Amino acid sequence: MARPRVFDEETVLDRAVNLFWCRGYEATSVQDLVDGLGINRASLYDSFGDKYALYRKALDRYRQTHQAGLCTLLTTDQPAIDILQTLFDQTIAATVDDPDHKGCFMVNSAIELAPHDPAVVQVVADNQRVFEQNLTQLIERGQREGNIRATFPADHLAQFVFNTLNGLKVLGKVQPEQNSLMAVVRVTMETLRAPTTS
Secondary structure: OOOOOOOOHHHHHHHHHHHHHHHOOOOOOHHHHHHHHOOOHHHHHHHHOOHHHHHHHHHHHHHHHHHHHHHHHHOOOOOHHHHHHHHHHHHHHHHHHOOOOOOOHHHHHHHHOHHHOHHHHHHHHHHHHHHHHHHHHHHHHHHHHOOEOOOOOHHHHHHHHHHHHHHHHHHHHHOOOHHHHHHHHHHHHHHHEOOOOO
């Protein structure tokens, strides 16, 4: 008779996210997972498959939890330009306050695995598409409100914001210095903000 599971799958997945996020895929061994997840090898393979299958599930888990938080922020009732400022501020705070300087798990995955893994490419591309769609809707609202410049199409500005956010996360891995990151944001916000009329 098979023994029932004695662990919470979501808790284990969250631990796997943190392990892969800190170490990367290649540098995380199965023994690291056994030690870090608090389950034995048999439970690991029975519940999640091999290391790669667990990595894909961890990446999906990261994407779901982070997209939910972003969607909540991007759809609040504040002026669109203020929401973008909050998004940048939160990104800087998360980067500077992280003692492990992990960056972004999705960006890290793109750098490490996407060049030779079509499945990871698809996950990263889907994540970018959804995020940019949400940003485009927010920026279109900001253009209607008159606080985001309309000299560029909203989808082009969404790509600009998405790439700036990812650039901050990469820069923060090697130089997590708040003033440097804030300087990038100041230039970005000045580019996005609609000029005031006197």
